[in-house]
Amino acid sequence: xxxxxxxxxxxxxxxxxxxxxxxxxxxxxxxxxxxxxxxxxxxxxxxxxxxxxxxxxxxxxxxxxxxxxxxxxxxxxxxxxxxxxxxxxxxxxxxxxxxxxxxxxxxxxxxxxxxxxxxxxxxxxxxxxxxxxxxxxxxxxxxxxxxxxxxxxxxxxxxxxxxxxx
Numbered sequence: 001x002x003x004x005x006x007x008x009x010x011x012x013x014x015x016x017x018x019x020x021x022x023x024x025x026x027x028x029x030x031x032x033x034x035x036x037x038x039x040x041x042x043x044x045x046x047x048x049x050x051x052x053x054x055x056x057x058x059x060x061x062x063x064x065x066x067x068x069x070x071x072x073x074x075x076x077x078x079x080x081x082x083x084x085x086x087x088x089x090x091x092x093x094x095x096x097x098x099x100x101x102x103x104x105x106x107x108x109x110x111x112x113x114x115x116x117x118x119x120x121x122x123x124x125x126x127x128x129x130x131x132x133x134x135x136x137x138x139x140x141x142x143x144x145x146x147x148x149x150x151x152x153x154x155x156x157x158x159x160x161x162x163x164x165x166x
Contacts, residue, residue, distance in 0.1 A: 026156050028062060028154045049071055
């Protein structure tokens with residue numbers, strides 16, 4: 001009982017004195033036409049959007065982690081979860097339907113650099129944006145294989161890495 005009297009205040013003191021978290025961030029994703037529809041994915045999810053419905057901006061898809069902001073729910077004709085959210089834009093990428101009964105595989109056929117920027121943000125973190133035009137072969141059990149050309153973004157912001165922020 002005596003130790004608990006000191007443990008709780010000590011724990012609270014440590015929690016209150018902790019500084020802000022400075023973990024790094026890594027996000028990626030692609031979007032573009034797939035036949036008469038559109039396809040978009042980020043590290044968490046892939047969706048197929050009916051027709052030429054506005055899909056929003058690539059940067060928003062990649063950064064937000066959620067498609068709800070740019071695409072109306074009734075325009076989404078298929079939705080899949082990423083099988084590996086930590087693999088990046090490596091090939092092949094696999095996705096499993098929300099219901100778990102279908103798989104979709106994207107295999108990279110070509111990639112072309114479309115832009116690279118890097119800068120120091122907050123005086124202590126490195127921010128990198130790499131853009132690519134990628135060609136993928138999309139295959140699923142219930143859909144015929146098709147080739148798509150997508151615009152992709154790979155975004156990274158480093159941790160502080162021991163630097164003090166300004």
